[in-house]
Amino acid sequence: MDKKEKKYVIAIVIVVAVVLGVIWYFRVGYLLKKPEMPEANIEIQTKMVDRGTINLRNAEYTEGHIKVGYEVNGFSLKEYNVSCKLYNDGNLISSSGSTDGGLIELDEQHYYFVGFENIDQVNLPDSINLTVEITGIPNESGQKPLTALFNVDLDKEM
Known part of the structure; x- marks a missing residue:
C-alpha cells in the first residue's frame, strides 16, 4: 500500500x-x-401532602386550552394515580378529572406532570381565577387520597 x-x-x-x-x-x-424540569412561569406554590410535596410551577391560558405544570415529590406512581381537575371560580372546567399532558420522571418518586385541557367548548372570560386540584389516588384501599389545591389568577394569552 x-x-x-x-x-x-x-x-x-x-x-x-x-x-x-x-x-x-x-x-x-x-x-x-437526565430529563429536566421546565422553568416556572408563575410564582411556585408548594403544598405538603403526607410524606411528600406537590408544587404548582406553570400555568398558561390561551384561546383554546389551559395548561398547568406541577411537580410531585415524595411518593411513587406505583402507589398512587395522579389526577388533576381545573376550576374557574369554583366551576369545573375539566370534565374527566385528569388532563391529557405529559410526564417527566426526574428521579425516584419525583415527577413533573403537564395537565392540558381543551376549552374550545367552554365560554370563559379573558381573566380567570383558576383553582387546580391535584389528587394522588391510592392504589391500595386503606390509604387516604392526597389532595392539594392551588389558586392562580390568569389572563388569556393572545
Whole structure:
C-alpha cells in the first residue's frame, strides 16, 4: 500500500467513526441525558401532602386550552394515580378529572406532570381565577387520597 492509499483508508476510518458516533448519539446518547424540569412561569406554590410535596410551577391560558405544570415529590406512581381537575371560580372546567399532558420522571418518586385541557367548548372570560386540584389516588384501599389545591389568577394569552 502506498502513502496515497493509506491516507484514503485513514480518512474513510475517521469518517465512519464520526458517522457512527453521530448515529449512536441520536439513537442512544440523548436517552442517557437526565430529563429536566421546565422553568416556572408563575410564582411556585408548594403544598405538603403526607410524606411528600406537590408544587404548582406553570400555568398558561390561551384561546383554546389551559395548561398547568406541577411537580410531585415524595411518593411513587406505583402507589398512587395522579389526577388533576381545573376550576374557574369554583366551576369545573375539566370534565374527566385528569388532563391529557405529559410526564417527566426526574428521579425516584419525583415527577413533573403537564395537565392540558381543551376549552374550545367552554365560554370563559379573558381573566380567570383558576383553582387546580391535584389528587394522588391510592392504589391500595386503606390509604387516604392526597389532595392539594392551588389558586392562580390568569389572563388569556393572545
